[in-house]
Amino acid sequence: MRGVGISTGAVGSGILETAALAAPAGNVAGPGAVPVTLKINGKPYSLNIEPRVTLIDALRNHLDLTGAKKVCDRATCGACTVIMDGKVVYSCTTLAIEAQGKDIQTIEGFSQNGKLHPVSAAFVNHDAQQCGYCTPGFVVAVKGFLDKHPNPTEQDVEAGLGGNLCRCGTYVGMRKAVLEAAKEMRGGRNA
Amino acid sequence: MQPFEYANPTTLQEALGMLGNRWGETYVLAGGTDLISLMKEYIETPKRLVNIKGIKELGGIQSTKTGLRIGSTVTVEELLDHAEVRKSFPALTEAARGISSPQIRNMGTVGGDLCQRPRCWYFRQGFGLLAMKDGKSLVPDGENRYHAILGNGGPAYFVSASSFGPALVALGAKIRLASASGHREVAASKFFVTPQNENAREIALLPNEILTEIIVPHEGTKNATYEVRQKQALDWPLAAASVALKMKGSTVSSARIVLAHVAPTPWEATEAGKALDGKAVTPESAEEAAKAALADAKPLSGNGYKVQLARVAVKRALLEAVRARG
Structure with a gap:
């Protein structure tokens, strides 16, 4: 099996486009560019990328979805957070090729019909940002957190956002924003 | 990359x-x-990655007659949320909670936690597992505040980074490894090894093996x-520290005390465990056990503070184990 289909590109031939297709034995892609299809905010995107391309680079450099930020690039700061199959993950440390067949939500999909998502709105109301660079990652992480913990205590909020860093130190505003967003989302509006 | x-x-x-x-080619x-x-960081430059998350049999947590079976690709979050784990093996649940980023918990797996490489900053900067330069380790005279205080006679000075390893050692777990030629089972206490040369690894896994599952025996311990x-x-x-106590009434009949982040492997403090035999766990007996657990500690130039922190960890883990849970 080893050594079969290792040449670049050719093996891509659609095999990896959806996870729904069973992978045949010896299914190896790359190291050159291969076709990859990602479902982002409900829409399919096709791209041709090497297996080493991370999800954050696919989003930002190949699809022009620049909401998620690349900051530490080492699964620590949280600025690149996206939601994959309902779970928050670091897109800097997820390969785009492994994200195939997953339902990916990014900050770009948060506002609906021109109306801010309750989490984004609560961040505005509580001045929960300063320079703003960590904000998209935080907003996505907060949505992921509130989807799992709709009625959190302040302590839950602190623990639940342990995967994101704000170097401006706007945590006080953020905690208030999260609690307000939780209330808003429990009300069922725009959630 | x-x-x-x-x-x-x-x-x-x-x-x-x-x-x-061979290590280094396929991961x-x-x-x-x-x-x-x-x-x-180009510390690893494999030619091939084999994604195992699509292999169904490596997932899931099930109760079996030999114990609780935890698939290697179970995520940290799945383990944290698992009711039976929380009830029988709070040592594992608390270790999972300690991995305090939800993103890491959603991505990281139990098998990955056991196989992760040390956090030693010399290793992470490309000086190799033993941090050697000109035939000498950089650690003893270098920045060693996070390095080992036990089992640190050299040549390895890093600390095992695994969160679940110490709890699994305390719980007497077995780790199952598969290769193309068959399966083998390794006690958690034998899975972690102190490398003696730069080409050795810190775990018993071989490059042609996959960690498939972990079996945690139902020993009815307080842990x-x-x-x-x-x-x-x-x-x-x-x-x-992770502890697992077999109890006879309100006294300990046998205790396993395993220290973490103090040695190149999870570090079982055998004597400290024995010292608790036949005793109730009280703040005093826990303190005694904690002192005994660190009796052999030999801190490096910059990490003496870890001795007291490790004592505190042992004492609090023991008291937590016997605390009545509502």
């Missing part, structure tokens, strides 16, 4: 057929939280994990 080929097998046999016999990809970072950390969020503990 260097370019690599990516394989996405759906069966264990297929995945095993894609592995090689198993699970959560990727450690491996991808190492690849970005707990306590981690001492500088920051509440997203950091490795400075010292920690």
